[in-house]
Amino acid sequence: MGYAVSLEKFQTVFDSWRKKYDVYAPKVFEGTGRFSETDVVRYGKVTDLADIDWNDRSEYSFKDILLPLSQTLLYFTEHGMTESEGPTRGTIVFLRSCDLHAVKRLDYMFLENGPEDSYYKRVRDGLKFVLMGCDHDFDGCFCVSMGTNVSTDYDAAVNVRSGGFEIDCKDPELAQAFLDMGAAEADVTPDAVMENSLTVKVPENLTSAVAKSSIWDEYDKRCIKCGRCTVACPTCTCWSMQDLFYTENGQAGERRRVQASCMIDGYTEVAGGLCFRKKAGERMRFKVLHKVLDFKKRSGFQMCVGCGRCDAICPEYISFTHCVEKLEAGMKEVSGHE
Amino acid sequence: MIDMNCGKLKKNAFRVTKNRGVTSARVRVPGGHLRADVLGKVQEIAETYGSGEVHLTIRQGFEILGIPFEKVDEVNKALQPIIEELGINQSEKGRGYDSSGTRNIMACVGNRICPFANYDTTALAERIEKAIFPNDLHVKVALTGCPNDCGKVRMHDFGIIGMTEPQFDPTRCISCGACVKKCKQLSVEALKMDKNRPVRNVEKCIGCGVCAHACPTRAWTRSKTQYFRMTLLGRSGKKNPRMGIDFIKWADADSVVKIISNVYAYAQKYIDPEAPGGKEHIGYIVDRTGTEEFLRWIMKDVNLPPKAEIYKPLYWDGIRYSGLK
Ligand code: HEM
Ligand code: HEM
Ligand code: SF4
Ligand code: SF4
Ligand code: SF4
Numbered sequence: 081m082g083y084a085v086s087l088e089k090f091q092t093v094f095d096s097w098r099k100k101y102d103v104y105a106p107k108v109f110e111g112t113g114r115f116s117e118t119d120v121v122r123y124g125k126v127t128d129l130a131d132i133d134w135n136d137r138s139e140y141s142f143k144d145i146l147l148p149l150s151q152t153l154l155y156f157t158e159h160g161m162t163e164s165e166g167p168t169r170g171t172i173v174f175l176r177s178c179d180l181h182a183v184k185r186l187d188y189m190f191l192e193n194g195p196e197d198s199y200y201k202r203v204r205d206g207l208k209f210v211l212m213g214c215d216h217d218f219d220g221c222f223c224v225s226m227g228t229n230v231s232t233d234y235d236a237a238v239n240v241r242s243g244g245f246e247i248d249c250k251d252p253e254l255a256q257a258f259l260d261m262g263a264a265e266a267d268v269t270p271d272a273v274m275e276n277s278l279t280v281k282v283p284e285n286l287t288s289a290v291a292k293s294s295i296w297d298e299y300d301k302r303c304i305k306c307g308r309c310t311v312a313c314p315t316c317t318c319w320s321m322q323d324l325f326y327t328e329n330g331q332a333g334e335r336r337r338v339q340a341s342c343m344i345d346g347y348t349e350v351a352g353g354l355c356f357r358k359k360a361g362e363r364m365r366f367k368v369l370h371k372v373l374d375f376k377k378r379s380g381f382q383m384c385v386g387c388g389r390c391d392a393i394c395p396e397y398i399s400f401t402h403c404v405e406k407l408e409a410g411m412k413e414v415s416g417h418e
Numbered sequence: 419m420i421d422m423n424c425g426k427l428k429k430n431a432f433r434v435t436k437n438r439g440v441t442s443a444r445v446r447v448p449g450g451h452l453r454a455d456v457l458g459k460v461q462e463i464a465e466t467y468g469s470g471e472v473h474l475t476i477r478q479g480f481e482i483l484g485i486p487f488e489k490v491d492e493v494n495k496a497l498q499p500i501i502e503e504l505g506i507n508q509s510e511k512g513r514g515y516d517s518s519g520t521r522n523i524m525a526c527v528g529n530r531i532c533p534f535a536n537y538d539t540t541a542l543a544e545r546i547e548k549a550i551f552p553n554d555l556h557v558k559v560a561l562t563g564c565p566n567d568c569g570k571v572r573m574h575d576f577g578i579i580g581m582t583e584p585q586f587d588p589t590r591c592i593s594c595g596a597c598v599k600k601c602k603q604l605s606v607e608a609l610k611m612d613k614n615r616p617v618r619n620v621e622k623c624i625g626c627g628v629c630a631h632a633c634p635t636r637a638w639t640r641s642k643t644q645y646f647r648m649t650l651l652g653r654s655g656k657k658n659p660r661m662g663i664d665f666i667k668w669a670d671a672d673s674v675v676k677i678i679s680n681v682y683a684y685a686q687k688y689i690d691p692e693a694p695g696g697k698e699h700i701g702y703i704v705d706r707t708g709t710e711e712f713l714r715w716i717m718k719d720v721n722l723p724p725k726a727e728i729y730k731p732l733y734w735d736g737i738r739y740s741g742l743k
């Protein structure tokens with residue numbers, strides 16, 4: 081059911097949601113940017129409607145809520161172990177269409193690809209999604225190319241309008257607040273972008289043979305292997321396990337997992353110090369092919385949702401989308417040799 | 419014949435040149451930052467009153483060359499829009515720059531442009547300009563955004579180096595090691611990995627901000643408060659050129675401005691009355707009075723933040739030409 085409400089009324093709804101849920105949304109973190117006196121827009125807990133940043137694409141995605149950058153899984157002693165506590169309250173996440181499509185990728189990875197990941201599931205079960213309608217796209221978005229520009233699978237969807245908000249609320253629990261205040265009903269379709277200025281085409285004939293192409297070589301020198309592209313990405317799911325010991329005798333401590341990435345040193349390091357993808361070009365190849373080829377082979381749908389964050393965050397101005405565009409030439413190059 | 423009061427001319431930021439009857443006008447640009455239209459005005463003055471040539475001064479100004487003495491008044495009038503645009507303190511409108519003893523406050527480009535700078539050098543240069551100008555005592559101040567010291571501030575009486583106190587959020591750290599590596603490569607190796615997390619050696623850290631710049635996740639960020647390292651009494655010159663030494667680290671902007679402002683009362687009191695042209699380089703006054711007395715004056719009513727540390731003892735070395743002690 082759809083509603084049109086003023087800012088004050090939506091604030092009342094928001095406050096009633098907060099009684100049961102923690103709310104996470106894109107938020108400006110002042111002064112914490114890479115450069116002095118610059119801000120970062122990333123996800124954080126919001127306690128007031130005014131805290132939500134409607135004007136930007138967040139630099140980092142909502143992913144941290146489901147897969148924290150660093151998460152303690154369990155505590156151990158010489159006698160046994162105790163698992164860390166999951167969330168005790170439900171969580172509402174405000175996110176855009178591409179990101180809601182990214183949830184499907186995360187679910188596939190953590191719930192359907194082999195046994196369920198219980199640490200993921202315990203957060204996922206309590207999540208509700210509020211779609212933030214996009215009345216325009218941002219620099220470098222290519223959601224239309226990736227088929228992620230329209231979402232229907234939300235609990236509620238919000239369009240920002242002059243003087244108020246339009247909300248389509250499917251979830252009965254979230255809708256209760258609107259019913260309680262007798263909010264004016266309206267026909268609401270979430271805003272969606274139907275055309276991006278950037279179009280990205282993954283070649284139909286793409287195979288892993290492209291790994292042998294020379295298109296990857298330029299990244300050996302250009303990429304600094306910082307991993308920002310993967311940390312910011314809503315669909316990167318890699319993590320690494322760490323045990324840390326509280327005492328010198330090593331009898332008590334905790335096990336945590338931290339986000340990891342194929343772009344960062346250490347990822348392919350094996351016992352004995354051998355590293356299988358040293359060069360940045362090889363890492364770029366692995367990342368790009370994971371995003372637009374390998375993942376799809378298993379799941380049947382593309383991993384990349386076209387949010388454009390990787391391009392926007394790269395300090396070396398390396399464009400993932402530009403690289404995807406080069407794949408066609410790369411395929412020509414390798415098929416010519418056969 | 420020409421009759422020119424050379425002292426007055428110099429105090430008005432004009433130079434007595436080697437060419438008889440010809441002067442040049444110095445245009446001070448605080449912090450070296452200006453709107454491009456000032457360039458057009460400088461060009462116009464140079465072409466209307468001077469030889470059409472301009473020298474870019476070492477201290478981030480323009481020296482408009484080849485101006486005949488009789489044009490000085492007209493040039494002063496023509497300088498007025500520049501003086502207003504640059505926000506220069508001036509005692510009388512239309513009379514040009516007031517004095518030339520306290521030198522232009524220099525600054526590197528700072529955080530309006532540079533990714534490493536820890537503060538807005540231009541804004542602080544302008545603030546200090548307001549606090550100490552016009553003044554004819556010989557003081558040199560320079561600002562730089564970070565310990566790279568592109569501004570070469572250790573060659574000045576007061577050098578201001580931007581610092582940040584890195585803030586660590588362990589919940590955002592993914593143990594990638596970028597901060598540790600960069601602190602080692604580019605800075606002072608103040609970080610080491612312990613239990614998969616960077617640990618900062620507080621004593622070693624120089625607050626350069628390289629870790630905050632390197633961190634891909636915003637686990638390291640800069641402190642809200644901006645801090646400064648002050649260096650003291652560097653100088654060039656014929657007697658005893660030397661680098662400025664560390665004076666305070668983790669100082670705040672208010673203290674920096676106060677300390678620099680305080681130096682004038684000290685210099686007024688102790689300046690050599692016989693000094694040529696009434697100007698004596700501040701460092702040489704300190705050589706005479708001793709550091710303790712100097713500190714007593716410049717630290718008057720300065721309230722440093724608790725984090726601030728004053729270096730002790732203060733000792734300068736530098737080059738001594740043979741025969742001079
Ligand atoms: C009987 C033979 C082998 C066994 C039992 C074995 C076992 C393993 C295991 C247990 C892992 C860790 C998997 C994981 O983290 O999920 C691994 C990873 C790996 N092994 Fe093997 N391995 C064998 C042969 C080889 C050979 C012959 C090579 C290469 C010449 C190789 C290259 C690798 C590489 C590159 C990885 C890391 C993959 C990654 O980046 O995740 N392995 N292997
Ligand atoms: C009784 C003998 C061995 C046992 C019980 C054993 C057990 C393991 C275990 C539990 C892992 C960790 C898998 C994981 O991280 O998920 C592992 C990884 C691995 N082992 Fe062994 N292993 C044995 C012998 C060997 C030998 C003889 C080699 C090589 C010659 C070898 C090479 C590796 C490699 C390459 C990995 C992957 C390391 C990595 O991903 O960092 N292992 N092994
Ligand atoms: S690869 Fe880039 S564009 Fe695609 S989902 Fe990840 S961050 Fe977004
Ligand atoms: S692109 Fe790299 S970091 Fe991202 S999910 Fe794939 S392998 Fe992991
Ligand atoms: S592509 Fe860019 S963001 Fe990604 S690891 Fe390389 S330099 Fe970092």
Ligand code: SF4
Pocket residue numbers: 582584600601605606607608609618622623624625626627628629630
């Ligand atoms: S501020 Fe500079 S010196 Fe201090 S820890 Fe960070 S990189 Fe190292």
Ligand code: SF4
Pocket residue numbers: 590591592593594595596597598616632633634635636637638
């Ligand atoms: S750079 Fe950031 S994420 Fe990487 S180890 Fe340092 S603090 Fe942790």
